[in-house]
Amino acid sequence: MELLAFGDSGWGDELFRATLMTIAVSITAMIIGFLFALIFTPLKLSKNKFLNFIANSYTTIIRGVPELLVIYLFFFGGTGAVMFVASIFGYNEYIEINAFITGAFAIGIISGAYSTEVFRGAIQSIDKGQFEAANVLGLNKFGKFFKIILPQTLRLAIPNLSNVWQITLKDTSLISVTGLVEIMRQSYIAAGSTRDPLFFYSFAAVLYLLLTFVSMKLINRLEVKYSRGY
């Protein structure tokens, strides 16, 4: 227990901050993932073959290649890519991107591929009659999407999105290889300096279990809220 004391003598406060960091990276990655899903879901559903091909390549490649490899690509390639874009605009100084942004972006792209599949499935399983009814009521495009389609999509998508959230949360442990101090990295540091890896990695496992448990409880509430009337 001394090992977990707050302050200078223990690792309690460091691990607490690391847990907050894990939550922050997970939420940021999830939001980036939603933005990717927002772009790629319409492409997947589009009738244009070329747009279809682009969206399918995105989801197939990301879901078929290990997360760690994607993270290495961003970790080693991210700086180069940003500097290349900056050099087009005439900025040639060295740019260093911080580990948080690289990590959240890499995990976000992975999370986005799973979210895209979830949204595609949810929209496809909405009854055709709903689209037709919206047309008959004379709703415009925005009204149709925000008042009729989106609420139903969310109801169908939330159970699967909670799986995506779990995957995203667990994937953030991989960002530790880039040096971002989240739960895994902090446990690695603590294990190294106290020579007690068994305790600290087990404690990390408990922290992750706690995070998945609490987030499941919260998501269940959302599920109840969005299935009113069913």
Added chain:
Amino acid sequence: MDLELMINSLPKLLNAAVITLKLLSVSLIIGLFIGLFFAILRLNKNIFINRFAYGYSYVFRGTPLLVQIFIIYFGLGQIEYLRSTVLWVILKEPYWCAIIAFALNTGAYTSEILRSAFQTIKLGIIEAGKSLGISNKVIFYKIQIPIAIRQSLPAYGNEIILMMKGTSLASTVTIMDLTGVAKYIISTTFKPIEVFIVAGGIYLFMTFIIHNVIKFLEKKYSFN
């Protein structure tokens, strides 16, 4: 684009892919037995046995695979007692530690897949077996298990692909698998995109093969 680097690194990466496949197949075989064992425990009516099996799958599915590998590789070596037993021969090798972690992890997911497959078997099939005078044991091994395996093929196919991606974590405990070698080449040449294309291509190719083998098996063992 550095084509020369891509061509030069291809044989090295293919060699490493063999290690990835070895890790994958060994852990899948062990994991399948673990999964079947815990799926049967889950169906047990004794609440203690039931809870124990549920706890196992909850813990292994709720924590990252990376934590599991680190606990087994770095953590278990710390227990003095273990170092003096025969187990230490296995636990000091990163290769076997990775396999133990992968097998326990995939075992947890497999047990869930098999459990839900067992529960969706129609009662009528079991009753038909009983009315033919077949013993409970034979019904379980010759009727329930084959049907459950067929039912769980699509979900298990996904699990194999997830596990293949999971083996990339072996590179964090010094094993030079496909991801390990890819990372080494990236960090010595600083050409991440080229190496990513080649290594990612090999992974995608393996995913493609696994996907099609499962599809073929599904067709072969379909009920219609």
